[in-house]
Amino acid sequence: MPQTASLHLTNRLHIHIVLESESERERERGARMAEAVVLLDVWVSPFGQRCRIALAEKGVAYEYKEEDLANKSPLLLQANPVHKKIPVLIHDGKPVCESLVIVQYIDEVWSDGAPILPADPYARAQARFWGDFVDKKIYDCGIRLWKLKGEAHQEAKKEFIEILKVLEAELGDRKYFGGDAFGYVDIALVPFFAWFYTYETCGGFSVEAEAPKLVAWGKRCMERESVSQTLYDPLKVYEFVCSLKKKYGIE
């Protein structure tokens, strides 16, 4: 083989080896970074999903740990001793609890990605207000739809439809609750989009009929990978709730 050709080959081999070990280091670095961020969660939890969506929107690598709520891990009990609940984000060994606190934390720490909360103080206050509204209203009223019967059930149905209408009015004709940008309120609410089927089936109403703009918004959010990769099929959620009902002996 001519001198130049073998030199050429050696150089290529050398570069190849260098590149290989660089990508190996990248992988290791990525893995180490992912270890620095851990999310304790349960697959179906809409609260956990808020965190997963926020992390995905920011492109943060993390380790997902599925908890068995009937058999909570020592890590969970240590990370959230006050409530012993998921989700918990553990960043460099430090636990952050409460899903909306976690979402704000993610937004503030990984600030080079697209902002979750708007910069303008008034817009930010509106976002916080509506995130809090979603937090206070949907889950608790939703539970009553599948747990209660008779009058109490009718009450819950009325209340739930009212909640949907208030959210529908707030959304208006905007693309997202954040306006043109997917943001905090969208993240707070969108996990419940996969629960709409459960709520309307247990509640005896149609979400589409009561809040068509909200349904259209949910579908738009599902076009985002962070959302479509996180939310489960509504039928799976319904199956889960049915199994809970059986467990609690509810018809």
Added chain:
Amino acid sequence: MAAVKLIGSPISPFVLRTMIALSLKKVEYELLPEKLGEKSELLLKSNPVYKKIPVLIHHDRPICESAVIVEYIDQVWPESGYGAILPADAYHRALHRFWTFYVDDKLFPSLVAIGKAETEEAKAEAVEQFRAGLRLLEEAFVKLSEGKAFFGGDHVGFLDVMLGCFVVWIEAMEEVLSLELLEEATMPALHGWVVSFRAHEAVKEVMPESGKVVEFFKMIRAMRMKAAADAAN
């Protein structure tokens, strides 16, 4: 026309939160108290979702929910008066917000339950629950204060404001119900914190008089007992 208006009065601990924040920032505002039992047009228009006080109106735009208002005040007037209310680093901000959730979600309802309890048993249970919550906050205070006077360290921070607003109500209930809720023996750090908090100039400016809160508490208790008696008849 004042650029900053606040609907409510300091007898409400949630309104007091926002007044403490405005006082810390030395922001001038017009206070618009509501009449007991009546909701003004302005309130209904500014807070259609909850129809509750406090509502901050800044340049004619309403902001509702006390925690949201305090964060707004901190963001709009970052350096004014005594400086930042929210901690500088993200992790401490998360801790202050976590404990604020706890105060609003668990601690405050247990305080209300003490006031509403109709039997001795119910009262004792509510008192124990409330004290258990305070003991958690005692631990949190030791960690967050790092030996200084406040949850915010050497200055009044978010959790100081969000919890401190209940101090005068806790004291009023202790007096009227002859109870010790914030036990010096089991909660020495919180006890010390109450003294520091009450002594702060910005807090002194807006803290309602203990006597007024005692009278108000007695009045609403009487109203509630009368309503219960009327309902029973």
